[in-house]
Amino acid sequence: MPDNALAQAWSGWADARQAWQTWFLRQALPLWRAHGVDLQQGGFHEKLDAQGKPVDEPRRTRVVARQLYVFATAPLLGDAHDAHVLVDHGLRFLRERLLAEDGTFHAAYSLQGARANPRFDLYEQAFGLFALGSVYQFDRSRHADLPALAQRLLERLQTGWGHPTIGFQESQPPTAPLRSNPHMHLLEAALCWQRASGGHDNSWNALVHQLVTLCLTRLVQPDSGLVTELFDLDWRPLPGPDAGLAEPGHQFEWGWLLLNWARQEPGHPLAAQARQAAVRMIEMGEAHGIDASRGVAINAIDTSGHVRDANAKLWPQTERIKAWVAMAQAGASEASQAHALQQATAAIQGLMPYLRHPVAGAWHESLGADGNWQVQDTRASSLYHIVCALEVACGLQPPNTSASLSNGAAASLGASSD
Template sequence: MTGVAGAEGFASRLIPAWLAVALPQGEGPAPVIEALGDDGPRTTLAQCRTVFALAHLARVADRPDLLDAAHRIHGFVSLHLRGADWGHRFSDGQGPDACLRRSYDQSFALLSVAALMRAGSDRVDARDLHRIWDFIETRLIEPATGALWQDERGPDSPDTRSQNPQMHMLEAVLEAHAATGDPVWLARAEGLAAVGLRHFVDPATGAVREFTGPDLEPTDDASGTRREPGHQYEWAWLLHCLADATGRDDLRKAAARMTEFAETHGLRRGGPLDGAPFEAVDATGRPTLPEHLLWPLTEAGKLHARLGHRDRTIRIADIIFGAYFAPDHDPRWINRLDAEGRTTWDAALTRLLYHVAIFVTEGHRAGCWRIGPATA
C-alpha cells in the first residue's frame, strides 16, 4: 500500500475498522482501549487524544460517524477522569498515581474540547475551555516564570522539568483560539511559546532540550543533553502555526534552527528507513537511541506538509503506511523499528493515532492527497 493510499483511507477505512474493535458497541459513554489487546486502566492521555483525533478527522474528512464516536469517549472522560474542579486525573485506575493531575494530561483535555467545538459539537462550549484553563492556571503554572509544573504537586514534583507539557499546552491553546477566535487564547499561546524558547532551547544550536533542572536551568547529565528529533519537528510546526496567526517572523527563524538540527543530525541515512528520525540524539547530534518510533515520522511529515515540501511528505507517508501499518487498512500498527525495518516494539498504542491524524490532515491541506470534501 502506498503512502498516498494509506493516508486517503485513514479516516474512511482504517479508523472505522479500528473503532469496531476498540470502542464497545452501543450509544452511551464508553472508553476506547489503550492499545490492541490492552484491558488496563483508561488514561486521560489516550482517551482525550482519541477524542481530538476523531473530532479533527470528522471535521476535515466530513465524517459525522467519527464525531459520534468522539462524543461517546468524551462522555466517559467527563464521568470518570474529570474532577469537580475540572482537573483531569491520570487514569481511572487505583492508587495515588492514578489520581495525580499532570500538566501533560490537562493539555489534551483542553485540546479535545477545542476540537469538538471546531467540529460543531453541541456537547461542549467555550465555558468548558475556560473551566479547564482555570484549573491549569491556578494549580499548574509557576507564577514567577509562566512555566508549567510537571503536575499539581508544583515545586514538590519530580526534580526534572520537561518541555513536553509546555509544547502540548501551546498546541491546545492554539486549537482553543481556532475554535473560539478569542484573542486571549492567542496571547496565551505567545506566552507559552516564550517560555519554551527561553527555558527549553539550547541557544548554541537552536535545538529543543527535553529536560531541565527543577529551576529550569540546563543540566549536563544524560537527561539534560537529550534531544529528540521528533520534538524538533513538533515544536517547529507549532511555531509556524503561531507565526501564521501572528505574523511573527522571529518564530519562523526559531523553527528553522530546530528543523536544521533535526535534518542535520537526527535522520537515518540509507537503508529501508532512509530519512526516518532517530528516537534520540545528544546535544552534539550523536545518536544515542538510533531506532525509529512511529510518531517522529508524523511530526516530520506534518512540518514538511505545512512548508509545501510535497515529495518529502509523500516519502514519509510511504514509510509510515508501508512499514508501520498493516496492509489494506487492517487496523494494526507497530510502534518502533530498527535500522533494517525489523520490529522492536509491536504495540498498537491508541495514543499514536492522534499523531497520524494530524499528519494526514496536514498532507490533505497541502494537496498531497485527498481525505474528504472538507478543507482543513
C-alpha cells in the same frame, strides 16, 4: 506557472498523500471504530494486540482525549459515519470518569475497581484541553458548554501550577524535572482554542504567547538550535546524562507549531524569531535525526548531533511530515517549496511501511536499529499522530486549488466509509 520541478514535487506529494489517506479511510478507521471503542464499559481501548483484539488497561486521559480528536476529525478526512455517536461516547467518559471536581483531569481511570488515578500530570491536562477544543470545533452548538469547561481548567492550572517566571510546574510542591513536552502540547491545545475563539479570547492568546516565549527563551538551546527535554526548576537544562537529550520528533513538532503560529500572527514581535527558530530545528532534525538507510526519523540525538537512540518509533515519522508541510507553506520561492514537498513526500514514504501490518488498520509501533520491527501491541495513542499529520497533509493544496479540506478529502474517495 510553477516550473517543472515544482510540478513534479506536487505530483509526487499528491500520490503519496492519497495512498496514505486511502489506508486510513479503508483500513484504520473501520478497525478502530469496530475494536477500539468500548461500548460496554465506556471510553476507548488503549491498545490492540497482534490479532487486533482489545487489551484491557486503565484508560488514560490522553488516550481518551486523542481518540476524541480522531473521531471528531474523521469527517474532515472523508468519513463522517457515526462521528457524533463516537464523539458523544468518548466525551461522556472523559467528563464522568476522568474529570476531577477541581476542574483538572485525572491521570487515568481503572475499570477494575472502578476508580480514578488522581495523580496530576500536566501532559494529561494538555490533552484534555485539546480534546475539548477539538470537540467544540466539531459541533459548536451541540457542545456549547465546553469553552467554559476549558476556561475553568486553564484558570485552575494557572492558580495551582503556574510557574513564578513562565510556564507551569508539574507538581506541588514543585519538583524537578520540568519537561518541554507537556508545554508543547499545551501550545497545541492553546492554538486549538485560539482558532475556536477566532483569536478574540485574550486568555488563549496570552497562553499561546507565553508558551511561544518559553520555547524561544528557555527551551531552545542557543548553540545547537535544538529543544531539549528536561529542565530544573529555573528552566535550565537538567544536569546529568540527559542534559543534552533532544528528540528529532519533537524538533519537527515544535517547528510545525511555531511556523503555524507565525503564519497566523505575522505581525507579532516574536513571529520572525519563531520562524527562524522553527526552520533551524526542522533542518537540524532532518540533518541529524534521520537514518538514511532506513529512511526514518530516529528516537533521540544529543545537542552535538550524536545518536542517542537509533530505534525509530512511528510517531516521529508523522511529525516529520507536518514539519515539512509547514515548510512548504512558508516557502518563499518555488525552489524552497519543491524541496519541502520532496521532504514531506519522503517522510510519508518513511511512514507507510509502519502501516503494513498483518492486521489491516493496525501498525508497527517501532522499527529497530537493526531494521526489524519490534514486537509490540498497537497503541491507540499513535492514531492521533497519524490523523493529525493526515489532516495537516490534506490542507496542503497546489496553488489555485479552491477545494476545502473536507470537500477535497471526501471527493478523493467518494466519501467512502467501507
